[in-house]
Amino acid sequence: MIKKKPTTPGQRGKIILKNSFHYFRNFKKLKINIKKSPGRNNQGKITVRHKSKGVKKKYRKIDFLREKKYIYGCIKSIEYDPYRNCNISLVSYLDGEYRYIIHLYGLNINDFIINSPKNHPKIGNSMLIKNIPIGIKVCCVELVPGKGAKILRSAGCYALVYSKDMKFTYLKMKNGSLKKINNNCNAVVGCVDNSDFYLVKLGKAGTNIRKGIRPTVRGVAMNPVDHPHGGGEGKTTSKRHPVSYKGKLTKGLKTSKK
Incomplete structure (x- = not known):
């Protein structure tokens, strides 16, 4: 975490995270262009408030399905993703294929992971949630079997495996609530990285505008x-x-x- 010196008005109070990214190689097949909408229709009228195009960025294809089973993968790089508040990892599987996954806390370069229905509950491994021991932290959890991870994908997110029965596994979320998940859903062992993201302070409105977020005006300052x-x-x-x-x-x- 770096607190900027107030050399300019925009730097005053600005706090950024110090991330040491390790880039391995640029894979164009894993990055696609997404058509951006500035929140206006074909007449130029605003239909979605507080939206603009922002700067150019490419979407990284993330492997939320973890469908490559029984093949070991090696973590090759830790990269920044402009569409997420967490970092991503590039995985090189032993059959020569490369894929992006959500980076987890404690996962380092040259670590190995594997995806299978039942294996050792090591950080980064994907397995059926019914085979994960009680008390283990999990993230990137499916809601419907085979549909890919839908919850617990943001920076610092995790849940604890609380209890199990014949059909469902109960996860204890960070807010204390219990969530019921089908036993045949996949989950990843570990906690999503970049948990200090909530400490970031942008410093000026221009940072948000580059993200594609326009200013928000208070309702009491408007006309009836x-x-x-x-x-x-x-x-x-x-x-x-x-x-x-x-x-x-x-x-x-x-x-x-x-």
């Missing part, structure tokens, strides 16, 4: 036609519970389905 909180003489607060510009409650409203 633009936002339910808008209007009023001088500085006033809205006389209602906080809502979005569409009128939906933004605090305390449950959005997840049971």
Whole structure:
């Protein structure tokens, strides 16, 4: 973690992470261009707020399926991914194929990993969640067998294998809740790297604009036609519970389905 010296106004309070990336080789087949949408339609009107194109970047194909079974892979490099808050690793399998995976805490260059339904619960190994011992940290977990990892993929994410029964395995999440996962779903042993990402401070608005995120204006600073909180003489607060510009409650409203 590096705290910048305030040599310019944009550097004041700026905090970045010091990552020592190790690049092995550039694989163009593992990187694709994604057509970017600036949040406007064919008439140039804004249809999605707070969105712009940002700088050019290529999407890295990540192997969330871990479908290469019973073949050892060697970690060749640790790289930056512009589409994620975690780092990625380049894996060279013994049959000559290269793939990207989510980088895990404690996984180093020249370490070996393997994907199989049942194997040793070593960091980086992928296996069926029913075969992982209780109390082990897991990440990159599938929700439907064979569909690829869907949860616990962000920086610093992990869950503990809490208990098991005949059909399901229960994971204890970071917030204390229990999540029920099918026993035939795959999971990766370990914790996602870059857990200090939450400490980053951008320093200036230009950093967000380069990411493709435009400024967000407060609702109370708008006119009544633009936002339910808008209007009023001088500085006033809205006389209602906080809502979005569409009128939906933004605090305390449950959005997840049971």
